[in-house]
Amino acid sequence: xxxxxxxxxxxxxxxxxxxxxxxxxxxxxxxxxxxxxxxxxxxxxxxxxxxxxxxxxxxxxxxxxxxxxxxxxxxxxxxxxxxxxxxxxxxxxxxxxxxxxxxxxxxxxxx
Amino acid sequence: xxxxxxxxxxxxxxxxxxxxxxxxxxxxxxxxxxxxxxxxxxxxxxxxxxxxxxxxxxxxxxxxxxxxxxxxxxxxxxxxxxxxxxxxxxxxxxxxxxxxxxxxxxxxxxxxxxxxx
Numbered sequence: 001x002x003x004x005x006x007x008x009x010x011x012x013x014x015x016x017x018x019x020x021x022x023x024x025x026x027x028x029x030x031x032x033x034x035x036x037x038x039x040x041x042x043x044x045x046x047x048x049x050x051x052x053x054x055x056x057x058x059x060x061x062x063x064x065x066x067x068x069x070x071x072x073x074x075x076x077x078x079x080x081x082x083x084x085x086x087x088x089x090x091x092x093x094x095x096x097x098x099x100x101x102x103x104x105x106x107x108x109x110x111x
Numbered sequence: 112x113x114x115x116x117x118x119x120x121x122x123x124x125x126x127x128x129x130x131x132x133x134x135x136x137x138x139x140x141x142x143x144x145x146x147x148x149x150x151x152x153x154x155x156x157x158x159x160x161x162x163x164x165x166x167x168x169x170x171x172x173x174x175x176x177x178x179x180x181x182x183x184x185x186x187x188x189x190x191x192x193x194x195x196x197x198x199x200x201x202x203x204x205x206x207x208x209x210x211x212x213x214x215x216x217x218x219x220x221x222x223x224x225x226x227x228x
Contacts, residue, residue, distance in 0.1 A: 004154075036219075043115065043204070044155075044219035089155070097208060098145070099217065101154040 002027045006090045006102035013080055013109050021075040021105050023064075023090035031092040033057075033066055033073040034099070038087045047075075047088070080109045114138060115207045117220035124195055125228055131191045132223045134205030140185035141207035145217070146178075149202040161188040195227045 007022040025031065035047040035057070048057030053068035062077045073090060090102040114137040124130050134144055142163045147155040159180050160168040167180035177199075179191040188207075192199055202224050206217040 041221070043221040044206075046216060097143070097215070097217070098157055098160065099155075099206075100157070103152070103154045 002031065002092060002094065002100050004090050004092055004100055004102040006088075006105055008103070008105065010106040010108060013107070015081060015109055015111055016079045017109075019075075019077045019080045019084070019107065021088055021090070021107070023073045023075065023102060025071050025073065025090075025092050027071075027092055027094065029094050031094050033064070034091040034093065035062070035064055035073070035075050036089040036091060036101075038089065038104075040086070044089065080107075082109045082111050085109045115205065115218045115220040117203075117205060117223050119223060120221065121224045121226075123226045123228065126196050127194055129191055129193045130195055130225060131189055132203055132205075132225075134188045134190070134207065134220050136186045136207040136209070136218070139207070139209045139211055141188075141209065142185060143208040144182060144188040145206045145208070146180060146188070146190050147204045147206070149204060149222070151202075155204060158190075192225065195225070197227045200225055200227045 003026050005024050032051045034049045036044040037047045038044045048059040050057040050066035056065045064073050064075045085108050087104045087106050089104045091099045093099050116135045118133045144161040146158045149155045158173045161180045161182040163182045169175045182188040202222050204222040206219045
């Protein structure tokens, strides 16, 4: 079935460090790919998305590129801040808009 | 941005009782809402798709008679856990699909922590 695998956390970084969270997927069709973020005490929020191969999603300094050849959608940010501390979820969706999520990666940024 | 609320945020109940969880889209109409379950340190698992005015569609392995879903209006879906048992203890999250304008985005509620004693 369709599934998403993302790197296990937790990840702890210092401010201004480079962040990468790996995400790979398995899908029978051509999915849309998403990164969601969950800040402490809040619901999941869409961070960015890409709907076809080679698309790059970006938001708040985060980027991810839809790589069909490697079935990946890795999340990157060049310089993290304390406010980026959260749980990040990679997800995919096919035509029925149902989301399949990865396990989530907890990121803690220290000042 | 769009807001989805859930009530209650936490609930503790005795085994054998039923618990109702509400999911509301506060500033948009949602013809489709989704219910997820999340176990500790695990991913969100889709339980069912709730469509306004029609029966919910359940994912494989989810008992429809145990997890009753009602989507009576365009802003409210409810999940009732019937005859709850300790293994039903979990974090339940809903999302609402907003089709406004050119976007098709799901907005998530903050979740409901259910503990069954």
